[in-house]
Amino acid sequence: xxxxxxxxxxxxxxxxxxxxxxxxxxxxxxxxxxxxxxxxxxxxxxxxxxxxxxxxxxxxxxxxxxxxxxxxxxxxxxxxxxxxxxxxxxxxxxxxxxxxxxxxxxxxxxxxxxxxxxxxxxxxxxxxxxxxxxxxxxxxxxxxxxxxxxxxxxxxxxxxxxxxxxxxxxxxxxxxxxxxxxxxxxxxxxxxxxxxxxxxxxxxxxxxxxxxxxxxxxxxxxxxxxxxxxxxxxxxxxxxxxxxxxxxxxxxxxxxxxxxxxxxxxxxxxxxxxxxxxxxxxxxxxxxxxxxxxxxxxxxxxxxxxxxxxxxx
Ligand SMILES: [Zn+2]
Numbered sequence: 001x002x003x004x005x006x007x008x009x010x011x012x013x014x015x016x017x018x019x020x021x022x023x024x025x026x027x028x029x030x031x032x033x034x035x036x037x038x039x040x041x042x043x044x045x046x047x048x049x050x051x052x053x054x055x056x057x058x059x060x061x062x063x064x065x066x067x068x069x070x071x072x073x074x075x076x077x078x079x080x081x082x083x084x085x086x087x088x089x090x091x092x093x094x095x096x097x098x099x100x101x102x103x104x105x106x107x108x109x110x111x112x113x114x115x116x117x118x119x120x121x122x123x124x125x126x127x128x129x130x131x132x133x134x135x136x137x138x139x140x141x142x143x144x145x146x147x148x149x150x151x152x153x154x155x156x157x158x159x160x161x162x163x164x165x166x167x168x169x170x171x172x173x174x175x176x177x178x179x180x181x182x183x184x185x186x187x188x189x190x191x192x193x194x195x196x197x198x199x200x201x202x203x204x205x206x207x208x209x210x211x212x213x214x215x216x217x218x219x220x221x222x223x224x225x226x227x228x229x230x231x232x233x234x235x236x237x238x239x240x241x242x243x244x245x246x247x248x249x250x251x252x253x254x255x256x257x258x259x260x261x262x263x264x265x266x267x268x269x270x271x272x273x274x275x276x277x278x279x280x281x282x283x284x285x286x287x288x289x290x291x292x293x294x295x296x297x298x299x300x301x302x303x304x305x306x307x308x309x310x311x312x313x
Contacts, residue, residue: 001055005037007217009063009070010206012044013055016267017062020221020258022280026300027248028219029068030284033297034305040213044228046077046200065270067297075213077205084200086240087208088139088193096237097193099136100127123189137196143148143185143233170229175246175311177222182229191230203230211240223258241264249283 009025011017017025032039041063043056060074091097100123110124125144169181184191188226193204206227210218225247235242250258268276273293281288281300285307288299 005032005035005216006040006214007032007219008040008042008210009068009197009213010042010044010209010220011059012047012050013052013059014050014219015052015055016058019276019280022066022268022276023248023251023283024219024221025063025068025168026066026277026280027284027304028248030286030301030304031217031219031246033301034308037216038071039068040072040215041074042209042213043074043078044202044205046202046205048078048199051078057126062268062270064078066268066273067293073263075209077200077209080205080209080212083208083212084204087204090102091141091193091237092139092161094237094310095142097141098127098190099131100138100140100190100192101131101134101136103137107306109168116263120188123191124189128228135167135226138192139194140190140192143188143190146297170232172228172232172245174225174228175244177247180225180228182226184233186228188230203227203234207231207234207238210243211235215243217244217246219246219248221258222250247274248294251283269305 007028009028011021011025020064029039031037041060043059045051045056045173056074056076063069088097096142102123104121106126107121107123110126111121123140127140128142128144169183171179171181182188191203192201195201210231228247232242234240252258270276274291274296277293277300278288284304286300286303288296288303290296290299
């Protein structure tokens with residue numbers, strides 16, 4: 001690791017940081033610092049209808065008030081459309097992505113009720129066999145097992161590029177949670193790369209940008225754990241390296257739900273950075289005692305480094 005380590009914090013500019021997002025920011029910063037690496041910030045502003053003008057600047061100011069300063073200017077996903085398009089073009093050229101004409105109603109009609117998950121529909125693969133004259137709405141990645149794809153009209157043109165996709169579960173190690181697995185086709189189905197509204201899907205943008213930024217270690221909230229298998233599958237499809245993953249605990253509100261902008265989490269008070277940092281450190285199992293910000297961060301880096309080292313022993 002050492003000098004090659006590159007980590008990142010990737011907030012969506014939908015409002016100011018709250019305690020929940022500070023956990024991910026602090027954990028990713030500590031991990032980078034403890035391992036002598038670089039820490040980058042990426043503004044995930046592709047879901048433009050949800051973005052709040054000026055929130056990116058506010059977030060960067062908040063991070064700076066907590067002593068968390070990126071080692072390079074932030075990357076903005078809204079400026080990276082050409083890179084996402086190139087990735088989609090490459091997948092299409094290898095018959096790994098295909099256009100989908102289905103509306104939500106079409107998918108509901110094609111599905112047994114049991115195939116919905118977390119309120120999301122598991123895509124049944126309807127358009128693998130072609131659009132049958134319907135207009136394309138979205139683009140999807142093929143996740144299915146090889147034999148099934150071989151038999152489909154799509155793959156009969158070229159089966160060489162799909163050898164990476166197996167019908168087994170995808171397995172990976174999370175640095176905190178240990179062995180993880182997901183059968184992406186069964187759990188999610190062929191997932192969206194470009195949405196019907198023309199916006200780029202989160203999974204594609206993250207994978208392309210993690211590679212572009214040379215990210216070796218993704219440290220983020222546990223709520224994003226479920227995305228990891230899809231992202232690894234996409235990395236494999238695009239021939240990109242897979243980073244190490246560490247998913248940190250979530251801050252929960254009084255109702256037990258994940259603290260988020262959507263359930264009214266208060267913006268952080270940057271006038272007393274140590275108060276917010278101490279709350280967040282508890283979630284991460286750290287107890288720095290210093291009453292000056294720079295000393296507090298030094299102690300936190302040391303404690304984090306010891307925890308990482310003992311976890312690796
Ligand atoms: Zn479809």
